Amino acid sequence: MILRSMIAALAVMASAPALALDVFATVPEWGALARELGGGDVEVYTATTALQNVHHIQARPSLIAKYRQADLVIATGADLESGWLPALAEKGNNPRVQPGAPGFFEAFRHVKMLEVPEVLDRSMGDVHPYGNPHIQTSAPNILAIAGPLAERLAQLDPEHAAGYRARAAEFEKKWRAALARWEAQAKPLAGVPVVSTHRDSSYLYAWLGLKEVATLEPKPGIPPSVGHLEKVLEGLKKQPARMVLRAAYQDDKPARWLAERVHIPVVELPFSVGGAKGADDLFGYFDVTIERLLQGAGGTK
Amino acid sequence: MIQHPVFSVAAGIVLLCATSMAAAQSSARSFNPKTSLILQGTYADYSSEAEPAVSGVLLGPETEPRPAGFSLAETELVIEANVDDQFHGWATVALENEDGETAVAVEEAYINTLALPAGFALKFGRFFSELGYQNHVHAHGWDFVDLPLAYRALLAGQVNDDGAQLRWVAPTDLFFEVGVEALRGAQFPGGGDAGDGSNAGVAFVHLGGDIGESHAWRVGLSHLATEVDNRLTGEDTPTAFTGDSDVSVLDFVYKWAPDGNPSQRNFVLTLEMMGRREKGTLTFDPEGTPVASAYEGDQQGSYLQGIYKFMPRWRVGLRLERLRSDNTVANNPGGEFDALLDESYDPGRASVMLDFSNSEFSRLRLQFTRDATRPDDEKDNEVFVQYVMSLGPHPAHQF
Numbered sequence: 001m002i003l004r005s006m007i008a009a010l011a012v013m014a015s016a017p018a019l020a021l022d023v024f025a026t027v028p029e030w031g032a033l034a035r036e037l038g039g040g041d042v043e044v045y046t047a048t049t050a051l052q053n054v055h056h057i058q059a060r061p062s063l064i065a066k067y068r069q070a071d072l073v074i075a076t077g078a079d080l081e082s083g084w085l086p087a088l089a090e091k092g093n094n095p096r097v098q099p100g101a102p103g104f105f106e107a108f109r110h111v112k113m114l115e116v117p118e119v120l121d122r123s124m125g126d127v128h129p130y131g132n133p134h135i136q137t138s139a140p141n142i143l144a145i146a147g148p149l150a151e152r153l154a155q156l157d158p159e160h161a162a163g164y165r166a167r168a169a170e171f172e173k174k175w176r177a178a179l180a181r182w183e184a185q186a187k188p189l190a191g192v193p194v195v196s197t198h199r200d201s202s203y204l205y206a207w208l209g210l211k212e213v214a215t216l217e218p219k220p221g222i223p224p225s226v227g228h229l230e231k232v233l234e235g236l237k238k239q240p241a242r243m244v245l246r247a248a249y250q251d252d253k254p255a256r257w258l259a260e261r262v263h264i265p266v267v268e269l270p271f272s273v274g275g276a277k278g279a280d281d282l283f284g285y286f287d288v289t290i291e292r293l294l295q296g297a298g299g300t301k
Numbered sequence: 302m303i304q305h306p307v308f309s310v311a312a313g314i315v316l317l318c319a320t321s322m323a324a325a326q327s328s329a330r331s332f333n334p335k336t337s338l339i340l341q342g343t344y345a346d347y348s349s350e351a352e353p354a355v356s357g358v359l360l361g362p363e364t365e366p367r368p369a370g371f372s373l374a375e376t377e378l379v380i381e382a383n384v385d386d387q388f389h390g391w392a393t394v395a396l397e398n399e400d401g402e403t404a405v406a407v408e409e410a411y412i413n414t415l416a417l418p419a420g421f422a423l424k425f426g427r428f429f430s431e432l433g434y435q436n437h438v439h440a441h442g443w444d445f446v447d448l449p450l451a452y453r454a455l456l457a458g459q460v461n462d463d464g465a466q467l468r469w470v471a472p473t474d475l476f477f478e479v480g481v482e483a484l485r486g487a488q489f490p491g492g493g494d495a496g497d498g499s500n501a502g503v504a505f506v507h508l509g510g511d512i513g514e515s516h517a518w519r520v521g522l523s524h525l526a527t528e529v530d531n532r533l534t535g536e537d538t539p540t541a542f543t544g545d546s547d548v549s550v551l552d553f554v555y556k557w558a559p560d561g562n563p564s565q566r567n568f569v570l571t572l573e574m575m576g577r578r579e580k581g582t583l584t585f586d587p588e589g590t591p592v593a594s595a596y597e598g599d600q601q602g603s604y605l606q607g608i609y610k611f612m613p614r615w616r617v618g619l620r621l622e623r624l625r626s627d628n629t630v631a632n633n634p635g636g637e638f639d640a641l642l643d644e645s646y647d648p649g650r651a652s653v654m655l656d657f658s659n660s661e662f663s664r665l666r667l668q669f670t671r672d673a674t675r676p677d678d679e680k681d682n683e684v685f686v687q688y689v690m691s692l693g694p695h696p697a698h699q700f
Contacts, residue, residue: 049514051560056661058556058563059700060517061476061509068420068470083661087699090389091478093470095416100386222660223613251565251613 019043021157024070024097026081027054028273029136030107030149032282034074036171037150041160045070050275051249054080055221059087067092070103072156074149077106078113080133102156108133110148111141114202136272138203139182139286143175178283183208186290192297193239195232197224197246197255200271204289213239216246216254224254236262243296247271267296334382334390337693339441341374343367349681355450355674356643357626358600359534359542361457361489367446367685373398374687375440377408389413393439408461420472425465430482431505432460432523434552434573442698444569444608446668446685450622450650451575451602454674455548457489460525462501476509476519490525490546490577492532501527509700514561519700521552529581538589540638542596544581550574554700567610574603583630585637594632598641601625616656624648624674640676648674664689 020043025031031046038044045066048054054076057063067073067088075081089098097103113131135141150168154161190209197216205212214235218228236258244266246255252266259266270276270288279285345367353366367374375395384390393409411426429437435449436459452458468480484491486500502525509519525548533539551574558567579598584591606620625647630638650673656666665688672681 049561051514052562053564056564057561058517059698060511060556061507061519061700062474062511062517064470064478064700065474065476065510069472069474082694089415090413091470091699093417093420093422093468095418098386098415099383249560249562249564 021153022069022071024066024073026073026075026085027136028275029142029282029285030074030076030145032273032285033142033146033149034072034153036282037146037164037167038153039163039167041157041163042153050247050270050272050279053249055083057081057084059084059091063088064091067097068094070094070097072103072105072152073097074105074107076108076133076135078108078130078133078135079128080108102152105149105152107145107149108135110145111135111138114206115199132199132202134200135203137201137289138207139175139179140207141203142282143172143179146171146175174283178286182286182290185294189290189293189297192243193241195236195241195244195255195258197244197250200247201245201269208290208293210293213241216244216258223251229254229258232258233261240264243267243293245269245296248275265296267292269293334380335694337379337691339375339377339379339439339689339691341376341441341687341689342372343374343446343688344371344686345369345446346684347681348683349672349675349679351675351679351681353674354640354676355454355624356646356648356676357624357628357641358454358598359540359640360454361532361534364453364457366683377439377441383415384412387414387416389415420470421467422469423465423467427461427463428466430460430462430484430503430525431466431468431480431507431521432456432503432525432548433550433575434519434521434554434571436460437699441689441691444606444618445620445652445654446666446687447670449573449602449604449606449620450624450648450674451573451604454624454648455490455575455577455600455602460484460488460503462486462488462491464499464501466503474510476507478505478507480505484527486527486529489532490529490548490579491527492529492542500530501525511561515557515559517556517700519552519554522550523552524549529579531587533587538586541584541587542579542581543584544579544596546577546579548575548577550576556700563610565610565613569608570606571608572603572605574601576601583638583641592632592634592637594630594638596631596638596641597629599627614658616658618652618654618656620650620652620654622650622652643676645676646673646678650674662691 020041023034023042023044025034025044025046027048028046028050031044034042034044047063048057075085116131146168150164153164186208191211193211193213195214196212199215199220214232216224241264243264244255244259246252247269248271255266270279270285273279273282273285276288279288347369375397378394381391390412391409395406395408397404407427409428411424411428414423431437462484464482464484466480466482468478471477482503483499484501485498491501505521505523507519507521511517527546529546530543532542553572555570577600581596582593583596584593602624604620604622608616608618610616628641630641650670652668652670654666654668656664658664668685670683672683
C-alpha cells in the first residue's frame with residue numbers, strides 16, 4: 001500500500017506541469033503582498049493567520065508538506081520564525097527554498113530595523129538580535145518590501161517577469177495614494193500616549209507618531225503578571241495613556257483588566273491581514289488599523 | 302568565528318566558552334554556530350526501597366529511576382550550524398553523573414543534507430532514530446520527568462545509534478514521509494559489538510495533516526529489526542541474550558489549539574503502542590556456571606497521555622501506562638529466568654504533572670507517579686520536582 005501511494009505520488013509529481021509559482025508565506029501580510037504582485041501567476045499558501053502568535057508556531061505536518069512543495073518562501077526573518085522555520089527546513093527536504101537559495105526571501109532585509117539591541121541578554125526577555133521583527137505594522141515598510149519581492153518573483157519565474165513588474169508599479173501607485181490618505185487621517189494620533197500588550201507595534205508608532213508609555217508584558221515574550229500590571233497601573237497615574245492596544249491573537253484579559261481600572265478603551269488591532277473584519281487585504285489592514293486607533297483616541301470611555 | 306564544530310568533548314567545552322565569549326564581545330547578531338546549554342535537575346522521593354525491576358522483562362543498562370533526593374540530570378550542550386550550502390551539522394554532548402563521576406556522552410552528532418533533489422534527505426552520524434514518536438524527543442522536551450515505561454523496559458531508553466537515515470517527503474498536501482535507517486546495532490535492544498557493525502535497521506512511515514484551523518495530527522508506523530549478539534542485562538549476575546529482536550511501534554499524536562494559536566491554551570494527546578518480539582538463546586551467568594535456554598519473548602508496552610495548557614505558562618498532564626508480556630523459556634532449572642515468567646500481573650504506572658514555564662526557555666515541574674511495575678505487587682509512590690532551563694537560542698522542536 002505504501003509502495004503504491006509512493007508511486008502514485010511520484011506520478012503526480014512528474015506529470016503536474018508548473019502552472020504557477022508555489023509561494024509559501026510565513027505570515028498573512030506577505031501572503032497578501034505576494035497576491036498583489038503575483039496575480040494569477042502565483043499560488044499562495046499562508047502558513048499562519050493573524051489570530052496566531054507567530055513566535056510560537058509548531059512545525060506541523062501540514063506545514064512541512066506545503067514547505068516541501070514551495071518554489072518561494074517569504075519570511076519576515078530577523079528571528080521572527082526561528083522557532084519553527086528551521087524545523088520545516090530540516091524536515092521539508094526542499095533545496096529550492098533553503099536559506100541562501102533564490103527561493104528564500106526575507107522581508108526584514110529591505111527595511112530599517114528598530115530596537116536593535118546593544119547587548120543580548122535573556123533577562124531582558126525574548127529579544128531579537130536583529131531588532132524588532134514586527135515590521136509589517138508600518139505601511140511605508142510594505143512599499144519598501146514590494147519592489148524587491150517583485151524582482152525576486154521575476155527572477156524565479158522569468159517567463160512572467162513583465163507581469164510581476166507591471167503589478168508592482170500598479171501596487172506602488174495605489175499604495176502611495178493610500179499612504180497619503182492614511183497619514184492625513186492619522187494626524188490627530190501624533191503624540192497620543194498608548195499602552196501596548198507586547199512590543200509589537202514599534203514601527204506603527206514610529207510611522208504615525210504614537211507614544212508607547214508602557215507594555216503589559218514585563219519583558220518581550222513574558223506574559224503579563226498581576227504584579228507587573230499593578231506597576232503599569234501605578235505608572236499610568238503619572239503618565240496617563242489614551243488607550244490600551246492589543247493584537248487580535250493576544251489574550252484580552254490583561255488589557256481589559258488595566259483598561260477598566262484607568263477608564264480608557266481597549267483597542268483591538270488586526271496586526272495583519274485577516275485580523276479583523278474589513279482587513280481582508282493590505283489596504284484594508286491599514287484602513288481598519290487607523291480607523292480603530294482614531295476611535296480609541298477620540299473615545300473618552 | 303568558529304567555522305567547524307569539533308565534536309570531541311573537551312573541544313566542545315572549550316568551544317562553548319569561546320562562543321559565549323565571542324557572543325559577549327560582538328553584538329552577536331549571528332549565532333553561528335547556534336549554541337545552547339541545557340541545565341536540568343530533579344528532586345525525587347520514592348516510597349519503596351525495592352530494586353527497580355519490571356515484571357516480564359530484563360531491564361537494559363541505564364534504566365534506573367532518577368536518584369532519590371537532589372540530583373543533577375544530564376547537562377546538554379547543543380551546537381548546530383550549516384556546514385556549507387549542502388550540509389547541516391548538529392551535536393548534543395551530555396554531561397551526566399554516573400556512579401559519582403562525571404561521564405561525557407555524545408548523544409547525537411550528525412550531518413543532515415540540505416540540498417538533495419526530489420524531496421530526499423540523508424542523515425548520517427549518530428542520531429535518535431525515528432522509531433516511534435517520543436524516541437527523537439530530547440530529554441528537555443519531555444512532558445514528564447521520565448520516559449514512558451515502554452521505552453524504559455523495551456528499548457532501555459531511546460535508540461540513538463550510529464548509522465545513516467534516508468527519508469523522502471511526498472509533494473502532497475497530506476504530509477507523507479517514509480524513511481529507512483541502517484544502524485550499527487550496538488545500542489539496546491541490540492547489543493554486543495561482534496557483528497559486522499551494521500546489525501540493525503529501521504523503517505518508518507508518517508502521515509499527518511490539519512483538520513480545520515485548530516486541529517493537527519500525525520500517525521506513524523515504524524519497525525526496528527536487530528541481530529543481537531551477547532546482550533548483557535542485570536547487575537550482579539548478568540543474563541546474556543543472543544538472537545533476533547524486533548520492535549514495532551504505532552504512534553498517534555493529536556494537537557488542539559484554538560484557531561491554531563497554542564499560546565493561551567492547547568491540548569496534546571499522544572498514544573504509542575510498542576511491541577517487542579525476541580527469539581534466541583538466554584544464558585544466565587555467562588561467565589560463571591552458565592545455564593542456557595531457548596527463549597521467545599513477546600512484550601507489549603503502551604501509554605496514553607494528555608497535556609493541557611490551561612492558561613499561559615501553565616500545563617497539566619496525565620499519563621497512563623501498561624506493559625504486558627508472554628514469554629517462553631524452555632529451560633529454567635533453578636528459577637534463573639523467573640523474572641521473565643512472572644505473569645501474575647501486568648506492570649503499569651499512572652503519572653500526573655503540573656508545570657510552569659516562565660518563558661519558553663525555563664520550566665519547573667511537579668510530578669506524582671504511582672508505580673506498579675515491580676514484581677510481587679510492590680507499589681511505589683514517586684514525587685518529582687524538576688527544572689529544565691536552556692541558555693542560548695533554543696533549537697526548534699519537531700511536531
